[in-house]
Amino acid sequence: MDTGTIAAIDAGLKPDEAALVRRAVQLACEAVEIGNSPFAAVLVAADGEVLFEGSNVVAKSGDPFDHAEMHVMRAAIKQHGPARLAGATIYVNGEPCTMCAGTILRYALGRVVYAVREETLLPYLSQGTIKSYPSAPVFALAPDVTVVGGALESESLRPFEMFVARKRT
Ligand SMILES: [Zn+2]
Numbered sequence: 001m002d003t004g005t006i007a008a009i010d011a012g013l014k015p016d017e018a019a020l021v022r023r024a025v026q027l028a029c030e031a032v033e034i035g036n037s038p039f040a041a042v043l044v045a046a047d048g049e050v051l052f053e054g055s056n057v058v059a060k061s062g063d064p065f066d067h068a069e070m071h072v073m074r075a076a077i078k079q080h081g082p083a084r085l086a087g088a089t090i091y092v093n094g095e096p097c098t099m100c101a102g103t104i105l106r107y108a109l110g111r112v113v114y115a116v117r118e119e120t121l122l123p124y125l126s127q128g129t130i131k132s133y134p135s136a137p138v139f140a141l142a143p144d145v146t147v148v149g150g151a152l153e154s155e156s157l158r159p160f161e162m163f164v165a166r167k168r169t
Pocket of ligand 1: 067068069096097098099100101
């Protein structure tokens with residue numbers, strides 16, 4: 001049996017979700033390659049339609065609120081209307097910040113799947129300057145939202161490693 005399948009099940013993923021987490025990781029790598037931060041998201045409607053996928057574009061747009069989740073939700077709302085986000089699932093390569101977690105609740109998404117937990121990813125980003133604000137207390141406000149955190153974490157570190165390597169060059 002391939003170990004990816006075992007890891008996915010262990011992390012609480014549905015069988016078809018590992019590919020969506022890996023897609024977010026791939027998009028995050030591409031974001032780093034063009035000078036953005038190492039985050040990306042894939043938003044899938046409750047009926048399975050991929051509404052939008054994209055990455056953190058803060059460095060390029062100059063908009064400090066353009067986190068991957070915000071970028072993807074904003075674009076999906078423009079294209080499909082806010083009602084399409086109800087019950088949707090967002091796949092992210094890293095744990096959402098509290099701003100994004102709050103917006104996820106605001107638009108009634110039903111499921112959040114992220115790979116790398118905040119405690120793991122912060123050292124790659126902050127050099128100790130960003131305070132830790134885990135998303136769990138925000139998501140706890142909506143017990144009907146399912147959150148799967150740390151999915152495929154160990155194989156999903158590459159965007160963060162690339163980000164650090166790029167900063168050093
Ligand atoms: Zn955020």
